[in-house]
Structure formats: C-alpha cells, structure tokens
Amino acid sequence: MAHFIGSQSRRSFIKNVGVTALAGATGAGAATNANAQSAHNARSYNGPFDFDTVYSRVGTNCSRWDGPPQNYPDGVFKYGMGVASMDFECAPCITDALQERIAHHNYGYLTGTETLKDCIVKWNGERKGEDLHPDQIVLSDGVYPGVIAALRAFVPANERVVVTTPCYSGFYSMARGASVQTVDSPMKIVNGRYTFDFDDLETRLRAADVRALILCNPQNPTGNVWKRDELLQLGRLCLENNVIVLSDEIHCDVIRAGHKFTPFASLPDQAVVNNSVSFSAISKTFSLAGMKNAFYYSKNPKLLDRVNRYHRAEISTLGVVATEAAYNHGGPWFDQVNAYMDENHTFIENYIKNNLPTVGYTRNEGTYMTFLDFSKTMAALDAEKQAKEQNARTPEHFFRDWLVFETGVYFNAGSDYGTGGEGRVRMNIASSRSVIKDVLDSIANAVNRV
Numbered sequence: 001m002a003h004f005i006g007s008q009s010r011r012s013f014i015k016n017v018g019v020t021a022l023a024g025a026t027g028a029g030a031a032t033n034a035n036a037q038s039a040h041n042a043r044s045y046n047g048p049f050d051f052d053t054v055y056s057r058v059g060t061n062c063s064r065w066d067g068p069p070q071n072y073p074d075g076v077f078k079y080g081m082g083v084a085s086m087d088f089e090c091a092p093c094i095t096d097a098l099q100e101r102i103a104h105h106n107y108g109y110l111t112g113t114e115t116l117k118d119c120i121v122k123w124n125g126e127r128k129g130e131d132l133h134p135d136q137i138v139l140s141d142g143v144y145p146g147v148i149a150a151l152r153a154f155v156p157a158n159e160r161v162v163v164t165t166p167c168y169s170g171f172y173s174m175a176r177g178a179s180v181q182t183v184d185s186p187m188k189i190v191n192g193r194y195t196f197d198f199d200d201l202e203t204r205l206r207a208a209d210v211r212a213l214i215l216c217n218p219q220n221p222t223g224n225v226w227k228r229d230e231l232l233q234l235g236r237l238c239l240e241n242n243v244i245v246l247s248d249e250i251h252c253d254v255i256r257a258g259h260k261f262t263p264f265a266s267l268p269d270q271a272v273v274n275n276s277v278s279f280s281a282i283s284k285t286f287s288l289a290g291m292k293n294a295f296y297y298s299k300n301p302k303l304l305d306r307v308n309r310y311h312r313a314e315i316s317t318l319g320v321v322a323t324e325a326a327y328n329h330g331g332p333w334f335d336q337v338n339a340y341m342d343e344n345h346t347f348i349e350n351y352i353k354n355n356l357p358t359v360g361y362t363r364n365e366g367t368y369m370t371f372l373d374f375s376k377t378m379a380a381l382d383a384e385k386q387a388k389e390q391n392a393r394t395p396e397h398f399f400r401d402w403l404v405f406e407t408g409v410y411f412n413a414g415s416d417y418g419t420g421g422e423g424r425v426r427m428n429i430a431s432s433r434s435v436i437k438d439v440l441d442s443i444a445n446a447v448n449r450v
C-alpha cells in the first residue's frame with residue numbers, strides 16, 4: 001500500500017529531494033523508485049514500452065494528483081483517479097522532439113501550421129478512414145474554445161443545447177462560457193449498455209429554443225462507442241428539428257478491441273454530415289492536454305465560417321512540436337498503451353465481479369474512464385441525509401469524500417455528469433495495473449464492510 005504525503009508538506013519535501021526519492025515517497029506499488037531509471041528506457045519508437053512501472057506525477061502541478069489533496073487534511077489523499085489524463089511516461093518520440101526544439105533558445109511567434117494540419121489529415125485518414133482536407137480544419141488550443149465558439153455561433157444567448165446524459169461535465173461549463181442553457185436527455189441502460197433514448201430526444205429537440213446538440217463520441221463517462229446506425233438516427237432527428245450537431249470526438253482513438261469508432265462526419269448521409277461540426281484532438285490519445293492543441297472541422301464551409309467568427313486561438317510552439325511528434329512517430333506507443341488500458345478495463349470488470357458484489361458495472365467500449373454504480377453503498381450509508389448534514393453539494397460529493405477518508409482514493413462524483421449520474425463515480429483507469437489493484441483493494445476493503 002502506498003503512503004502519499006500531503007500537499008503542503010509535499011511541496012517543501014519536493015524542493016529538498018531528488019527524483020528517485022520523490023518517486024519512492026509517493027508512488028504506489030513496489031516499483032515506484034523507478035522514474036529515474038525508467039526515463040526513456042525505450043528509445044526505440046516501436047517499443048515495447050513499459051506501462052507497469054509506476055510513473056509518479058506527484059509534485060508536478062498536475063491536476064490529477066496535485067489538485068484534490070488541497071481539499072483534504074495532509075496524508076488523507078492517496079490515489080488521484082479523477083481527472084482524465086494518463087499516468088504513463090509519454091511516448092519517447094515526444095520527449096526527443098521537445099528536447100531537440102529546446103536546444104534552440106528562442107520561442108517567438110510561429111510562422112505556419114500547415115505541417116500540423118497535414119499530420120491531422122494523415123492520422124485520421126489512416127486510422128479512421130476519414131477523408132479530411134486541410135482547408136476544412138481549424139486549429140485550436142482545446143476542444144473547449146472550439147465548442148464555446150460553436151455554441152456562440154449557433155445558439156442565441158439563453159437558448160438551449162441538448163446533452164445526452166450522463167455526459168462530460170465540461171459541457172455544462174462550455175454552455176456557461178457561451179451564455180446558453182443546457183437540456184439533459186437522459187440515456188437508458190438496455191441489456192447492460194447505455195443507449196440514447198430517442199423518444200426523449202425527439203421531445204427535447206422539438207422545442208423551439210433548442211438549437212444544438214453536443215454529442216460525445218466516444219461517450220465520457222459511460223464509455224460508449226456509438227454505432228453507425230445510432231449516429232445516423234440521432235443525426236437525422238437533429239436535422240429534422242433544425243438542431244446542429246456538435247460532435248466532440250476527443251476520445252476517438254481510445255477504442256477497445258472489438259469496437260469501431262465512427263466519425264460523425266463520415267456518416268453515409270451528406271445532409272446529416274453537413275449539419276455538423278466535429279471537435280477533436282490527440283491530447284487524450286497521448287496525454288498531451290497541457291500542450292493545448294486541438295482542432296475542429298466541418299464538411300460544410302458555411303457552418304465552419306459561422307464558428308470561425310467567434311473563435312480565436314493561438315497554439316504554442318512546444319505544443320505543435322509535441323503534437324506533430326506524436327502524430328508522426330507515436331503510433332506504436334499508442335497501440336501498446338491502448339491494449340494495456342483495454343486489459344485494465346478487463347481487470348476491473350473481473351475484479352468487480354469477484355470482489356465487489358454490490359458495485360454496478362456497465363462494460364466500456366472506449367475511453368479510459370469507467371462509470372461505476374455505488375448506489376447500494378450510498379443507500380447503506382444514507383448518503384442523502386449525510387450530504388445534507390455535512391453540507392455536501394450532492395450525495396455523490398459526500399460519497400466521494402467518504403471514499404477519500406476511508407480509502408485514500410479520489411474518484412469524480414457522478415452527479416457532475418448530469419441526470420443519470422446519481423449513485424455513480426467516474427474512475428480513470430489510465431494507470432499502471434498495480435495502482436489499479438491497490439485502488440480496488442482499498443475500495444473493496446471499505447465498501448464490503450458497509
């Protein structure tokens with residue numbers, strides 16, 4: 001079992017120790033002092049790469065590991081399983097490209113980004129059969145700014161955008177950023193799989209003030225990889241009701257074996273495609289979110305023009321270098337990490353089946369999130385009453401904190417993901433297997449006693 005140090009002491013501690021000591025003090029599992037030796041242990045861009053050795057990110061101003069402990073007494077928080085970034089050391093080609101660039105000591109304005117657009121066209125063409133043209137692509141410093149621009153373009157202030165829930169909590173902040181309202185269309189669980197509720201959607205889309213729908217494909221947090229027919233039906237319903245589809249595809253590369261990602265813009269109905277704008281990045285694929293690099297595109301130049309009027313983003317020099325390196329040389333690294341994360345999902349599914357009989361599980365098809373149902377534990381704890389007594393925002397926030405105090409594990413509260421998030425938590429599974437096992441052992445130890 002790992003013993004992490006609290007945020008305040010951690011900072012002064014970090015100042016005084018070397019990398020090896022830091023990793024030894026903070027990492028989970030046996031191999032935690034290996035950051036230094038594992039640094040770029042695999043120079044070959046074809047791997048094999050080591051994802052089993054725990055790579056400590058503590059003390060790097062990292063939102064996944066350094067954010068939550070600020071809200072708990074020192075020593076309580078141990079495992080950051082919330083924010084959607086990977087814990088693995090990045091692909092060696094990215095570090096190499098950055099090192100080469102920083103050998104030149106000047107970071108003035110960039111002159112052009114054509115090569116980055118070419119990388120986007122190539123990666124999406126080769127991996128997803130997409131037929132993109134650089135003129136259809138607009139670079140951005142995140143999916144957030146692109147979607148906010150699109151909401152401003154298509155939804156008049158205080159009118160509404162539909163989200164199918166549970167959905168990425170950021171959609172609510174994007175809507176706030178664009179001064180528009182959201183409408184939840186709750187999904188249904190049919191035969192253990194989340195599905196769109198088309199009857200509910202039809203009612204919501206018919207409303208006169210609903211102008212756009214944000215689609216999440218693959219869906220964060222439920223892990224759905226939407227099938228072509230589901231997307232077509234959704235797209236046609238939106239088109240019939242004059243509702244524009246904003247397709248957030250940031251998780252598009254993280255697809256489990258046996259599933260296939262369908263880009264919305266590749267659907268076999270041109271009218272449906274022309275009624276959409278897609279948003280994507282490889283920031284989830286390679287854990288490059290801090291490099292601030294994303295893009296959006298549409299097959300319909302009129303829609304693209306409308307979004308562009310509300311969008312202005314400057315991307316950073318190092319972000320371009322890192323992203324191009326990932327596109328050009330990172331494929332083998334990603335294929336291996338994706339297979340590793342697929343095995344993490346299977347490990348979690350089996351662990352829950354065998355050791356956590358009260359926890360509900362829906363099988364993931366993609367993403368490195370899993371959405372777990374703890375409603376039985378929450379009911380046994382009377383989380384609703386406890387939340388009121390302790391002034392917690394929702395019963396799920398009470399339960400999140402209960403877990404931190406009982407186990408040291410921090411998950412995201414299900415209520416942040418809209419209607420349908422009740423009783424749930426979101427777990428990030430992009431960690432070394434020993435961390436996943438320590439986390440689940442701690443959870444089982446606490447939850448099975450309730």
Ligand SMILES: Cc1ncc(COP(=O)(O)O)c(C=O)c1O
Nearest residue numbers: 084142143144168220248250294
């Ligand atoms: C579905 C989804 N969209 C957008 C984002 C954020 O994208 P960005 O960091 O590019 O703004 C996330 C991050 O977790 C996400 O899961």
